[in-house]
Amino acid sequence: MRQNEINLLLQYPENSAGSIMTAEYMALKKHMTVEEAFAYIRDNGVNKETIYTCYVTDERRALEGVVTVKDLLMNPYEARLSDIMDPYVIKASTTEDQEEVAEKFTRYDLLSLPVVDGENRLVGIVTVDDIVDVMEQEATEDFEKMAAMVPSEKPYLKTSVFMLARNRIMWLLILMVSSMITGGILARYENAFAVIPLLVTFIPMLTDTGGNAGSQSSTLIIRGMAVGEIEPTDIFRVLWKELRVGMVVGMILSLVNYVQLVIRFPGNERICLTVVVSLFATVLLAKAAGSILPMAARLMRLDPAIMAAPLITTIVDAFSLVIYFQIACRLLSLT
Amino acid sequence: MRQNEINLLLQYPENSAGSIMTAEYMALKKHMTVEEAFAYIRDNGVNKETIYTCYVTDERRALEGVVTVKDLLMNPYEARLSDIMDPYVIKASTTEDQEEVAEKFTRYDLLSLPVVDGENRLVGIVTVDDIVDVMEQEATEDFEKMAAMVPSEKPYLKTSVFMLARNRIMWLLILMVSSMITGGILARYENAFAVIPLLVTFIPMLTDTGGNAGSQSSTLIIRGMAVGEIEPTDIFRVLWKELRVGMVVGMILSLVNYVQLVIRFPGNERICLTVVVSLFATVLLAKAAGSILPMAARLMRLDPAIMAAPLITTIVDAFSLVIYFQIACRLLSLT
Numbered sequence: 001m002r003q004n005e006i007n008l009l010l011q012y013p014e015n016s017a018g019s020i021m022t023a024e025y026m027a028l029k030k031h032m033t034v035e036e037a038f039a040y041i042r043d044n045g046v047n048k049e050t051i052y053t054c055y056v057t058d059e060r061r062a063l064e065g066v067v068t069v070k071d072l073l074m075n076p077y078e079a080r081l082s083d084i085m086d087p088y089v090i091k092a093s094t095t096e097d098q099e100e101v102a103e104k105f106t107r108y109d110l111l112s113l114p115v116v117d118g119e120n121r122l123v124g125i126v127t128v129d130d131i132v133d134v135m136e137q138e139a140t141e142d143f144e145k146m147a148a149m150v151p152s153e154k155p156y157l158k159t160s161v162f163m164l165a166r167n168r169i170m171w172l173l174i175l176m177v178s179s180m181i182t183g184g185i186l187a188r189y190e191n192a193f194a195v196i197p198l199l200v201t202f203i204p205m206l207t208d209t210g211g212n213a214g215s216q217s218s219t220l221i222i223r224g225m226a227v228g229e230i231e232p233t234d235i236f237r238v239l240w241k242e243l244r245v246g247m248v249v250g251m252i253l254s255l256v257n258y259v260q261l262v263i264r265f266p267g268n269e270r271i272c273l274t275v276v277v278s279l280f281a282t283v284l285l286a287k288a289a290g291s292i293l294p295m296a297a298r299l300m301r302l303d304p305a306i307m308a309a310p311l312i313t314t315i316v317d318a319f320s321l322v323i324y325f326q327i328a329c330r331l332l333s334l335t
Numbered sequence: 336m337r338q339n340e341i342n343l344l345l346q347y348p349e350n351s352a353g354s355i356m357t358a359e360y361m362a363l364k365k366h367m368t369v370e371e372a373f374a375y376i377r378d379n380g381v382n383k384e385t386i387y388t389c390y391v392t393d394e395r396r397a398l399e400g401v402v403t404v405k406d407l408l409m410n411p412y413e414a415r416l417s418d419i420m421d422p423y424v425i426k427a428s429t430t431e432d433q434e435e436v437a438e439k440f441t442r443y444d445l446l447s448l449p450v451v452d453g454e455n456r457l458v459g460i461v462t463v464d465d466i467v468d469v470m471e472q473e474a475t476e477d478f479e480k481m482a483a484m485v486p487s488e489k490p491y492l493k494t495s496v497f498m499l500a501r502n503r504i505m506w507l508l509i510l511m512v513s514s515m516i517t518g519g520i521l522a523r524y525e526n527a528f529a530v531i532p533l534l535v536t537f538i539p540m541l542t543d544t545g546g547n548a549g550s551q552s553s554t555l556i557i558r559g560m561a562v563g564e565i566e567p568t569d570i571f572r573v574l575w576k577e578l579r580v581g582m583v584v585g586m587i588l589s590l591v592n593y594v595q596l597v598i599r600f601p602g603n604e605r606i607c608l609t610v611v612v613s614l615f616a617t618v619l620l621a622k623a624a625g626s627i628l629p630m631a632a633r634l635m636r637l638d639p640a641i642m643a644a645p646l647i648t649t650i651v652d653a654f655s656l657v658i659y660f661q662i663a664c665r666l667l668s669l670t
Contacts, residue, residue, distance in 0.1 A: 073377055143558045147550050157576075172588060204521065215644070227475065256508060309482065
């Protein structure tokens, strides 16, 4: 924690490798023998963050290799570090984002990672226990962003009411104004539901189902990109997959809906048909929007997390109502 | 990975400590000296998952203590393990859930954790690199559950269309049927919007804002409980906090809304008032539901993640419409 404060004083960018590293690493020299290395570790290891991964540096602190205590134990006492060290070191630069650093830990199963400056000089190490905290923090931030909030720095119970409100109000305002557009669309079809008030009662079912179907897609895609399972170049593959999923779930939802509609509203076959055709189209549209928009955001170098459930829901709402009333006007011969 | 398969054959419960552990641990005896321990590690350490944390066991494999390679290095060669080992070992039982195991790693900054059976016999260890994977997987599962999906076993691109559809359809059906209840509420107020069609155009704004406000709360609370920052016993503290946040954001949203309403619909002051009073009440209600329901689920030993955005939105939708039309009927003297 103290080290973090020092790093902050040195003004490494927030959430960079430099801001989470510690300078308490174990540095060895390549001319040392295993026996000398052990003696050196015994004398200098007490306060190091970890001694299990040691870094071999030259006189100007440039990183030359890595050697683990396991390597030392598995080699004879007289072996030289230059012979047993691994010169190909997985490392991070001070300005690298902590999310990329975390990805290196998961990909290579690391216990620690050296951090070097622009001239390959070792300035610190990041250890796996810090990365566990970083991963938890990054996941929490994604949850917050995807629920339309500005991520909080502090744990919930320690955040003030004012700060919580501040983190939430911006997106609530943006989404409220956006949903007024949806309201404006409804206003244009006032005649339709003045003639057939029954049409209004299916709006929540239609918009909610569209929102849920779209949120499912966008959540999977955003998370898939965050953990590196989905790349922006997969966009057409993902869209095609989501459209097929949309067909399957859209069919089932429409079928269930149709059955209960004809039972509840006998003699209103055309209204029932309007509702289920709109439902099917809405689900397809929602799956398409939920998969394309997060990937498009990433391609435009925006944070895909903004294209999560709240915004997707608002967008799908508007389009699903247009679809609904267009189909209604045609099938029910309204103007 | 092979070890996992063996563990599965031994039928440890899914996602338990037993199912993620490896039997490749380093066991030492307490009569050994440091020198003997090093010799033993040199001879037997090559294939061990980790040698840095060694476990001291008796002849029937019962766990007696833990000693790290750092302890060994920092003590004289002739010291006995019985004198330098730590007899208070943080451990897990084979049936313990992997989420609890992950929590022990984060709380105590562990590199590995011993897993014991019902008779305190050491059967395996879990290492931090496996826990990093577990944490990522658990976070992904929470994202999926909170977006109304059954968690998937496989990465998105490797999951079949049929399986994706199967994971999504159940919640879509449940939520679709629930939103029909909301539709039923609307049907009861047909007269109201037959008289004043304008009322309908504010429904999306009202229900969307309610849904978003509630999702913000439920997301923070569910995530807070998942990472152990919020306990179910904090329920009243959390509710009081959310109500105050709801007051602040509700006020701001209502004010912004009122200003634009009186500009857009001059001469309709009563309708404008109906909308903003309903909006304020909806936001308060959403914040209350979004905070109480996930905590109540936990108290009832259900998974709080089911009380996430989709269900909260559906519940808030129904209540916000009741509030809206009740206020409308009173303020606008409708029947």
